[in-house]
Amino acid sequence: MTRRSRVGTLALLGRLSLDGLGATLLIALLVSAAVFAAAIAPRLGARLGTAELQQSISAMPAPIRDIRAVGTIGLVPGLAGTPVDRLVAPTDAAIAAFGEDLTEPLRSLTGDPAWVARSEPRDAVPVGDSPARADPEGQTRFFARLAVDPGWRDRVEIVAGTPPAAWAGDESARGVDPPLEVALSTATAEAAGITVGETLRYGALELVVTALYDPLDPDASHWAQVSDLAQPIVETAPGEPATVRGTVIVDTASLGGLTTSLTTGTFLAYYPVSAETLQATDAERVLNQLRSALAGGIVMPYGGEVTVTTLLGDEIEEATGRTATVTALLALALSGLLGVVLAVFALGIDAVATRRRPILDLTHARGASDLQLRAALGLEGVAIALPAAVVGVGVATALVPEPVGVSGWALPALVAAAVPALFALRAAPATRRQTRRDPHRIGGRRLLIDGGVVALAALSVILLARRGVDPSAGAGIDPLLVLAPLLVAAAVCLVALRFAPIPLLLLQHRLRRGDSAVALLGAARAVRVPSFGFAASFALILGVAVVVFSSILGSTIRSGIVTGAQEGLGSDILVSAPAIPSPAVEGVAGLPGVAAVSAITEIAGVRVDDAAAPTSLTLLVADTTALADVRPDLPALSGLADRAGSVPLLVSDDVAAALGPGARIGRSPVVVAGSAPVTALPGPGRSWAVVDASHLDALAREPRDPDRLLVALSDGADPSALGERVDAIVSASVPEAERGGVSTVAAADLISRARTSPLTQGLEAALPWAAAAALGLTLAGIALATVSAAQARARSVAVLRIIGADARQQRRLLLWEFAPPVLVAVLVGIAIGFLLPRLVTAVVDLRPFVGGRLAPPLVIDPASLAIALAAVAMTTAIAAVIAFAIAARHTPATTLRMGER
Incomplete structure (x- = not known):
């Protein structure tokens, strides 16, 4: 069973x-x-997010990425002859304390700080027998600044002479001071025509050039922070001798005797920032820590004052x-x-x-x-x-x-x-x-x-x-x-x-x-x-x-x-400069591959009176026929003056909504001939108006060189190559001292950067x-x-x-x-x-x-x-x-x- x-x-x-x-x-x-x-x-x-943060921060120039403390160094009379370690210890301690007070993860992003104290620029005139004295009228002028850089010997190679010795003089005491030994870069020496052993009259001081140096790593961020220690600024003008602006280095132990020159000059301390360890999840914490650190600042010894700044936070936010x-x-x-x-x-x-x-x-x-x-x-x-x-x-x-x-x-x-x-x-x-x-x-x-x-x-x-x-x-x-x-x-x-x-x-x-x-x-x-x-x-x-x-x-x-990219620039290529001479505009327009060029002059803070209330706007002066060639979506204003003699304006939408009848600029009546989106043109903000250059006299305004070029390219043109040629033409037409303000950006480069x-x-x-x-x-x-x-x-x-x-x-x-x-x-x-x-x-x-x-x-x-x-x-x-x-x-x-x- x-x-x-x-x-x-x-x-x-x-x-x-x-x-x-x-x-x-x-x-x-x-x-x-x-x-x-x-x-x-x-x-x-x-x-x-981490890759984007690291790439964006790494692409920033060191002077705006690193944390910088800029101001004046604190020194008191009577420090001459003080041992160098005791001389720089108070400043080192104040600078180091700021970095040590940073909390993680911000602290891991910052490296060891460095600082440089520099005097105001002063004319340095060669004295004694020198080939440069043979033609005093054609002599190159050299404006020099004295600098103390405690770590300079580790960053340079002495190519001629010997490093400067400590100075035994004292600016704060009356008497005859011995010569002050200095070192300068070979690029500065070549531009100024100075050799080792030459003596320079520098106010009440005599400078003796004892060494020429070259940076060991010219691409290091330190030289971006203090570029004047490596490269001079050379200013030239037709018919006039060249002017060289550079900085010479003195021994760090000379700091105690230069309490007058250096306290009236500038002080820079910087904390190098590296994004290699920054994680996206830490971005908000880093941003809050950075804001707190900047608000706290640095307490300098002996009455020195500095302001701590960086654009790192802005880049992290973006x-x-x-x-x-x-x-x-x-x-x-x-x-x-x-x-x-x-x-x-x-x-x-x-x-x-x-x-x-x-x-x-x-x-x-x-x-x-x-x-x-x-x-x-x-x-x-x-x-x-x-x-x-x-x-x-x-x-x-x-x-x-x-x-x-x-x-x-x-x-x-x-x-x-x-x-x-x-x-x-x-x-x-x-x-x-x-x-x-x-x-x-x-x-x-x-x-x-x-x-x-x-x-x-x-x-x-x-x-x-x-x-x-x-x-x-x-x-x-x-x-x-x-x-x-x-x-x-x-x-x-x-x-x-x-x-x-x-x-x-x-x-x-x-x-x-x-x-x-x-x-x-x-x-x-x-x-x-x-x-x-x-x-x-x-x-x-x-x-x-x-x-x-x-x-x-x-x-x-x-x-x-x-x-x-095109909206941000307003054209295929945008050039900005303090002032762009007419020959440069003509040179850009004549380049092969350039279809049209529009030069724009910006006049900020122009007052417009009407029956309601006065309005402030940015006036953009341009040949609107040329502007219409670059931007077909914008109308030409030449020949549009009405019978009453009013000056026609192309205004942004914000201005069109606020501008009433009977508007006047100065004594000249103006009329809205058209409107465009506030983003139609780069730079002027939301409230702007375009006036044709032919109507400028009616507004009682003096013509001046434009500060912006909008460049339209022909089909098939290479935007990157043309951008370099445009930049070279504009840079060559402005004074040497203003070339740093020349910016040339091609929309194609922005697009390529965004896509990568x-x-x-x-x-x-x-x-x-x-x-x-x-x-x-x-x-x-x-x-x-x-x-x-x-x-x-x-x-x-x-x-x-x-x-x-x-x-x-x-x-x-x-x-x-x-x-x-x-x-x-x-x-x-x-x-x-x-x-x-x-x-x-x-x-x-x-x-x-x-x-x-x-x-x-x-x-x-x-x-x-x-x-x-x-x-x-x-x-x-x-x-x-x-x-x-x-x-x-x-x-x-x-x-x-x-x-x-």
Whole structure:
């Protein structure tokens, strides 16, 4: 006699985990991939932010990047003869204390400080027998400054003579002082015609040149801070002798005797800044620490005073703003992927639950409560998700070991936690009942759910529009940016699913009068038992939306970078200088490849009186005919004076709104002949007016050299090469002392620099990957949805085959089930793909990233959009093949046997 063993509830619950092992492994693989994506996205964002910070700060010139203390050194009389270590100790201590008081991570970014004290420039005249005395009238004038640089011997190579010795004199004491030994760079000596051993009269002092030196590393940041110690400034004018301005170095021990010259000069201490260890997650802390340090300042000994400054904080803010913009864009793309992942999870778990439905029913019949069933499947979800999540996070951390904030850990945890939650939900009693579903018939509960989702979507968009991107998110993921697009897509999907059956119902009523049983059955099943439920439709809609969104966003960013560069410069090349002579303007206009040149003179603070109130604006004087050649969007004003003799002005929009009738500049009436956006011309701010140079006399203004050139290039011209030639022409036309104020920028160089930015390259690489991942996940979702619906479909096919339907009719039935939901999902996905970029431009300010002063408009590139839609069509075709292949695996015999059990 065979003894039957009793199978208890716990044993039956245990069997749940052994049934459908293949589907379980598939879910584990999906969880691992999804957690990996959720974990690596914030890390990649942080890495991009770190790279952007480091590159931006490293590109800054040392004098504006490093922390600088500028002012006067503190010295008191009576220090002559003091040992050098005691002489510089108070100043060294004050400078060192500032750096030591810095807290981490700012302190790790700053190196050892250095300081230099310099006197005011004074005429240094050679004395004694010298070839330079042969022609006193043609003698080069040398204006020198005395400098004390405690570390100069470690930075230079003595190429002639010997280093200067300590000075035994004392400026504060009366008497005859011995000569002061000095060293100067070979470049300064060559420009001034000075050799080793020469004596220079320097006020009441005599300077003896004992050494010439060359910097060991001319590219070191120290020489950028004190460039006058390495290179002189040479000023030349026609018919006049050259003037050389340079600095000579004295021994550090001479500091005690030069208390008069050096205390009236300038003092510079700097702390070199390196961004090699700066992380994006530390940017906000560094910025706050830097502001606190600058506010605290440095207390100098003996009454010295310095001001501590740097532009490092401004660059960190700008780089952080660019990073926040790109992170927001990545969050929006990640939002779509996250939605697809959750939908695929739901489909996979539904496939597992459907396969285990008999065991669930048997366990429930044997007395298992709903709580036990939910707990059993929830524990199984934990058993699947936990190791998969550990693997996903571990791989992401190993590949990108970047420190991240809370979002870098919370987002993967939420993705993993969704798995056991979905498992538990699928164990609900309602999921086990085989009930007829008519999606077009909306019950009160479903109506409440749909209305709640729509309300949440509207609320998220309103909150996002009011708040914008969370500035505190930095390189992290803003949760609202992730949730808002998901809720919008879910709301649109729900609405579409409620209205999609209506055309099918109308078609079904018409097919009832026909003789096609397959078409009637297909239409009926498409309405009553759709193979694609909410999860599958949501996955397909979001997959298509991410592809279209990535295409539009990519083309908008590429176009915005170009537009931002051109808008910021106002032309292909912008030249700024204190004054640009007419020959230089003509020389630039005559260059091959230059299509047009417009010279602009800026007059700030011009008062305009009208009947309402006086207005202050910046007046831009230009030949407006030439300006229209460079900028066809701006009208020419020459010859537009009206009969009353009013001077026509082209004004910015802000001025046009504020300028009333009867406006006058001085005694001359002016009239608005046209307006342009405030960003139409670079530099003058928001309130400006353009006047034609021919009308300048009417305003009682004297003409003067322009300070700006707008240069338009011919098609095919090399902007970089022409920019160098333009800069050379303008620089050669201005005095040597003003050449540092000449700036020549080509829009093409700005565009190239923006496109090589780590953020730009990272975003351009991420968008195609996001689209490809979305399509891949969509394929998986369609396959899982087809598997879930295979059992019900197989019963219909079996009945059709029994009554004589052939294979062609079976394929038509499958096509009826597959085509309507896919068509609806693709159309809705494309619509959402066009909607999301508008949401982006409404809540995310792209200007910190693309440049310019106006938000870039949406740009739809037909070629990129065609490629995106082709990818969607190919994915749909592959999904159809997969669906047909899965359907072919279910034979009528198998289906009928399963139904008999």
